[in-house]
Amino acid sequence: MVETTGITRKVDELGRILLPVEIRTALGISEKDRFTIYMDKESRQIILQKADYVCLKCGSAELLKEITPDFYLCEACIKELK
Structure with missing residues (x-):
């Protein structure tokens, strides 16, 4: 309304x-x-x-970490990239 x-x-x-x-x-x-x-x-x-903040790789909104300003990755994608 x-x-x-x-x-x-x-x-x-x-x-x-x-x-x-x-x-x-x-x-x-x-x-x-x-x-x-x-x-x-x-x-x-x-x-x-x-x-909404979402992971730029998979679109998840769970367990996000800010990598650089306005660039977020979730913990799962960070682990995948290592």
């Missing part, structure tokens, strides 16, 4: 929009969380969805 907040924000000179603390708290958004950005040109909507 879409819910209006009545909050508006301007886009800054670098194209950023600040998410108000009330929204971040309500949705459990933390610093450094990643988001996938979707757009609907017809309705002119931007949709942000919290990105």
